[in-house]
Amino acid sequence: MFRFKKYVLLFVLAATLLAACGGAKAPAEEASCAPNCKYTDMTLCYPQLGAESDWRTANTASFKETAGEYGVRLIFSDAQQKQENQISAMRACIQQEVDVIGLPPVVEDGWDAVLTEAKNAGIPVIIVDRSVSADESLYAAHIGSDMKLEGERAAEEFNKQFPNGAKVLELSGTTGSGAAVGRAEGFRAKLNPNIEIIDSQTGNFTRAEALPVMQAFLQKYKPGVDFQGIFIHNDDMGIGAIEALKAAGVQPGDLFIVSVDGTRGGFQAMVDGWFQADVECNPLLGPQVLEMGLKLMNGETIEREVLTNETVYYPDNAADLLPSRKY
Ligand code: AHR
Secondary structure (H helix, E strand, O other): OHHHHHHHHHHHHHHHHHHHOOOOOOOOOOOOOOOOOOHHHOEEEEEEOOOOOHHHHHHHHHHHHHHHHHOOEEEEEEOOOOHHHHHHHHHHHHHOOOOEEEEOOOOOOOOHHHHHHHHHOOOOEEEEOOOOOOOHHHOOEEEEOOHHHHHHHHHHHHHHHOOOOEEEEEEEOOOOOHHHHHHHHHHHHHOOOOEEEEEEEEOOOOHHHHHHHHHHHHHHOOEOOOEOEEEEOOHHHHHHHHHHHHHOOOOOOOOEEEEEEOOHHHHHHHHOOOOOEEEEOOOOOHHHHHHHHHHHHOOOOOOOEEEOOOOEEOHHHHHHHHHHOOO
16 A cells, blocks of 8 residues: 555656656757758747837848848747737747747746747747846847946946036836846946936837937926936937937037947937947847857757947047948
């Protein structure tokens, strides 16, 4: 009787473990062409999060151009900044048994279920650009920018400009996105205590949404009196904000404005005197992601976290650099 109970217990334990694994194939299996897979063997799924900014347009172009050049079959979709669309696109790719998924997540939370489905199907997922809060065991790697460092770099610009303190506004990116969360955190971590963030609102990383947010700020706070500077989480929102500032009679240089991305639009804003610094965020991630995808297909070891090496751009050489900017 005791023996029987022991076997029942063992069976239950084994069944529970199997259920927890979803009766799955081994995660991130190497492809059948391994170890000699070539780019022309690869189908890459890229459920792009949207087309909200010039940065995003450049990121999309980087994937399309690189896939074309390398002979990779690319399954591309545009989720229009909606997480549910990205999840549906990923599920369609899992059904099509793609080799690799590159996921630029619109927000950090809510990916566990679909990442588990990809893992159970043996499809490696590379998180691209923004981060996810899901457990690391659910995806192969992350390739993108250090968003917290970008926020810290922006704070350092304000610290240099206002050693005696100031009041600033923050125009933040998409709520809950790795880019907005990281930049806000880094900014607060490095900002001198004598610099106060008097208000922070989201402009969802778009020009169209940043414009009314800046207009509302200008109704509430007098530029140069109530605040001396603005930290803006991307160049597109910066361009939207400039429209509102111009309409309110603010002149370039009246406020100290630091933006993020380093797009051509951001460089133009520096040339025109509106931005005093632009923290780089590089969207040209296609080659790195495809290279890592091939390594995963061939069962090679990869680095789990690949952060882009970036810098800060300033107005003094913006006019010289502008013609050679790729995005
Ligand atoms: O995640 C990267 C951010 O998303 C870029 O700063 C912004 O321009 C884009 O929309």
